[in-house]
Amino acid sequence: MSHNSFGHLFRFTTWGESHGLALGCVVDGCPPNLAISEAEIQSYLDKRKPGQSKFTTQRREADAVKVLSGVLPQEDGTFLTTGMPISMMIENTDQRSKDYSDIAKRYRPGHADFTYDAKYGIRDYRGGGRSSARETAARVAAGAIARKVIDGVTIKAGLVQMGPHKIDRERVDWETVNDNPFFCPDPIMAKEWEAYLDGIRKAGSSVGAVIEVVASGVPAGWGAPIYAKLDQDLASAMMSINAVKGVEIGNGFEAAAITGEENADEIRMGDDGKPVFLSNKSGGVLGGISSGQDVVVRFAVKPTSSILTPRQSIDSDGQEVDVMTKGRHDPCVGIRAVPIGEAMMACVLADHMLRHRGQNG
């Protein structure tokens, strides 16, 4: 058991605070002889990195990852994994802790300030300390390793809702997700969001979002019954991301509103001897085990709690105060949650691939 580890056979442990010296993770259980490079890991981190458009926090972090162990350097500068723990570190370079001195004692509404103090009696208030979304850089690094484990599986993700504005499923083209600053698979909606979010940003406000993550190429049989369901572990993974308030698999909450006839994914026999499902209401998981269809997860991210409008709160002395957060923040933190959701999907799948192989050969 560990409060800062995720997974079982493919397992990672993260550490580090927003304004400490560094942050990182240790990935344990990775199979040996997988080829990987720092550049490849970096490419995923760059996708999550702050300061890439006016729609994400202006904190300037190189987020340069260093692989410290668990690999054998090859002559071309790439690595082979050795099966040993892979330690990765990212040094913090652009902390501006003094931005936070105002709120050292103040509990920002919607933040973990009050609860950390209530639990631990001490709190690293600089940039949110451990509760900062900065921790998610370590997840993305772990996810880069996980992707190597589940070779053959492809993962795509994007924003499917920003504030009240949902994408039009008819217009979805996943090829376009990197063509806009929102990872939005609906190019027309992406345009509309641009104006919308600019308004939110200028008002010092923030807004929530829904992210969809889809894994293709997952064979039937990953996951496990009862308390190690694939969808259960995906729910756990996504809910562990900062600011996430809801998770759904396949048709999710919509399933509550329809009948058994409408919800049934009928099956026919494919020419290749594999079953062909006529729909994917289940989101690729039946009884906790993958069916061979796309694994589809969505999660809701709340609006960034750090806003410029003052909100009523208290401080650690019990005084009533008004809190306004001046630091550098994302108007829609959901945007940067996209590569994080992908990483968590990869990690859950890698873990279940190894677990499946362990029990079933």
Add this chain to the structure above:
Amino acid sequence: MSHNSFGHLFRFTTWGESHGLALGCVVDGCPPNLAISEAEIQSYLDKRKPGQSKFTTQRREADAVKVLSGVLPQEDGTFLTTGMPISMMIENTDQRSKDYSDIAKRYRPGHADFTYDAKYGIRDYRGGGRSSARETAARVAAGAIARKVIDGVTIKAGLVQMGPHKIDRERVDWETVNDNPFFCPDPIMAKEWEAYLDGIRKAGSSVGAVIEVVASGVPAGWGAPIYAKLDQDLASAMMSINAVKGVEIGNGFEAAAITGEENADEIRMGDDGKPVFLSNKSGGVLGGISSGQDVVVRFAVKPTSSILTPRQSIDSDGQEVDVMTKGRHDPCVGIRAVPIGEAMMACVLADHMLRHRGQNG
């Protein structure tokens, strides 16, 4: 790691198939010297028990629980826990496995038949075997023990949506949840559902539902950051229940649609020196740690997959077939999910209470 265990310090392991000799669980880590009785555990099982109204399966199971270990019998017939593993067993008495002989080789759409075969190459088809919701009786028994651990916390739950019909929040009266066969806290909606579900049942159809579970009296400080968030473990717990497709905390998916100003739970100082939150959008969890507010979780249950209308499918020989399920089933399996959701809430909270005490004294 275990595929059939849940929790860490308060941990239970379940076993048993729908049509085997018995099912049960072993609860490990329970604190000593808690007073409990078989009658009390039974009372929770009775709430989940099938055959209590025409709206739940007509399988007749006494679901009589026997406590086999971990307790010291007292003179009045009650027990004191000893800190040792508590083994509880429920014998199956009304299996009618022959009802299932038709489908021994057929993959029922929406069921785990295909995926279990794909994973294990063998499957106990009798009544769904291990994938049957019958396993949840063991959870309810474990939950009864968990409630003793979190003395002072009260848990209530009910159906807040059946098919497309949502309750009216203005009319909610939690005192009335046991006055109708749906655990519905809106007495007027409960009446409407009665007619609605009767139609569904007579048509051999089924319908989904949304369940809300609320825990009051949870002190600030339970849960843990990053990968042991209280809301993460609740999401995992609820998603592990059969047929669940989505989970949300507090305002959940609604949070995606609103702004930071709207989403902030402002705080004032209470007369008792404790913070008073002016709203509970967060669902009682901030940064993965309880805030002292009500912990609020909702989960979506899909419609029962066993329906009388034939659906297209295949069998284990790869033949295309039509499947119609004749066994005894619930038209809205969400109803019986209510006591299960309560039990899982209790188990998550008990685990986190002990974990918090371990680290923080």
Add this chain to the structure above:
Amino acid sequence: MSHNSFGHLFRFTTWGESHGLALGCVVDGCPPNLAISEAEIQSYLDKRKPGQSKFTTQRREADAVKVLSGVLPQEDGTFLTTGMPISMMIENTDQRSKDYSDIAKRYRPGHADFTYDAKYGIRDYRGGGRSSARETAARVAAGAIARKVIDGVTIKAGLVQMGPHKIDRERVDWETVNDNPFFCPDPIMAKEWEAYLDGIRKAGSSVGAVIEVVASGVPAGWGAPIYAKLDQDLASAMMSINAVKGVEIGNGFEAAAITGEENADEIRMGDDGKPVFLSNKSGGVLGGISSGQDVVVRFAVKPTSSILTPRQSIDSDGQEVDVMTKGRHDPCVGIRAVPIGEAMMACVLADHMLRHRGQNG
């Protein structure tokens, strides 16, 4: 984490007290499609069963095992495992709890009476409750399943020392271990022990022993570095058995007394392309990973603490008392530790086989 579970991928949880209704275990993670029968499991339990000679406790327990879940019955009465948790139960039939009423409040020296009370503030004193060696029946049942997992590995075990009397390694014939009541592989020493232990028994005394367990056919590569070493897990497994005070691998403590030259297991190339080790000082484990040689473990069991000679102690009220234990006990509890040691060896190997397969395919 669990106080009453052992293993990770092949994992079992035991429950039950000496004088409760029953005891048992739940084996989780077993691969599917393994053939097993209750008779086979019973055969291992019979080897551990009390009352088989005058040298083991006269408590008469049938120790009849019932498999409650996780298997699909075949037409010939045998089972196939399904990959689901295997619950096994043994009912207690010959408890004589009143034998223990004298010592309900007295702390027997060498027993766990005082420490259980100190830890839990409550204690099931009947027959030692959970701390009784009766729990080991559940391990033996789990071990029977584990042996199926590690098909191709053979495990033998025997007493190599009783009191001060060690076997002569020159005379060892493992074929003879079942020809004497001590599982002694040295037939001449077995004869000597017979007279020796009879004297101990008649004196109401007891004596310690050393058990050796050897697994042949373990391929190179099981185990894992650092904190999941094969020898580490074997040490943990054996030390978890009641009354065990020491564990050693290969030449064990002897290694401390010799030089690097003497200790080196030199290697030559075998005709079959596999390495041939010229000695086995290492006990088949190098760097925590199996080398392909026999895995050799020894553990020391202390003399049964229950003896007829009064010993000074205190009771739970803090009064000084003299304690003499009248129940039915083994003059050398090490004898019955032999099948338990075999079972734990099987469980550790099964777990590591699955773990190896998980990470390395």
Add this chain to the structure above:
Amino acid sequence: MSHNSFGHLFRFTTWGESHGLALGCVVDGCPPNLAISEAEIQSYLDKRKPGQSKFTTQRREADAVKVLSGVLPQEDGTFLTTGMPISMMIENTDQRSKDYSDIAKRYRPGHADFTYDAKYGIRDYRGGGRSSARETAARVAAGAIARKVIDGVTIKAGLVQMGPHKIDRERVDWETVNDNPFFCPDPIMAKEWEAYLDGIRKAGSSVGAVIEVVASGVPAGWGAPIYAKLDQDLASAMMSINAVKGVEIGNGFEAAAITGEENADEIRMGDDGKPVFLSNKSGGVLGGISSGQDVVVRFAVKPTSSILTPRQSIDSDGQEVDVMTKGRHDPCVGIRAVPIGEAMMACVLADHMLRHRGQNG
């Protein structure tokens, strides 16, 4: 589950190879508000550090520890723990990997070279890679944190046997362990060892040792029954240290040779209302739970496998070769195992203190 983590509530994960960039550990679950400093952690590392006398390897490593997370710096340069994961790193500075180029393909007898290759199909041969005792620096750092958790417990350790030479228990004076290069508590024997080991060293040979670790001030009640016994976890902890071949608790293997009367630790009532044990054969653990007496563990370390005398072996191509190890090594690696044994004792106790508090308050 994790191959490179140890403990449950107080849990650490280590990473790093002998000749990589760095090594380190992440300590998770540490209680908040404990005062610690880098200097204090360093003091334990210095005790383990190589190159301190002619009797340990001449590799020159500063072993300077850096605390990267989980603490809040105080004005005086010390830290307070925050309850967050504590990441500690030690950079490697004196790797001479070319010393090892000869043996890149050769399997050194007694080393893990062959088994790592057999398991992973790849191996970091530089300085033994992950199987090097260099990993133990990370344990010592974790142990420094653990000592803070078990405030009030004191841990002492020393060499009680080197090669065939055992200390004389009559002459033991624990105050003198730091007065000789062997951590030997018998000053006269320490002198004899000096000449003895110098001979071994000059001959390019090596020798084994036995280390004793004693924890005083452990209250009654730590540990847990059955599979989380305090002595079981100590056995696991010590056996996980490189080169350890045997572990014993209290009188250990001696218990096998004596009778129940001789082995009983009789109990009288102390003036302070606490039990007074008249002997400590049990080593402070009864039924897996601490009794309040000193917790006493001994472990046997084999002679360093790297010796100058050529030994027969094979290489990874299956060729027969003679192997002589030229790198810098310890003639008695058991010496440096002393601070490592202390660290592991501290970590086991810290974990069980938190686990006890979790379940029993």
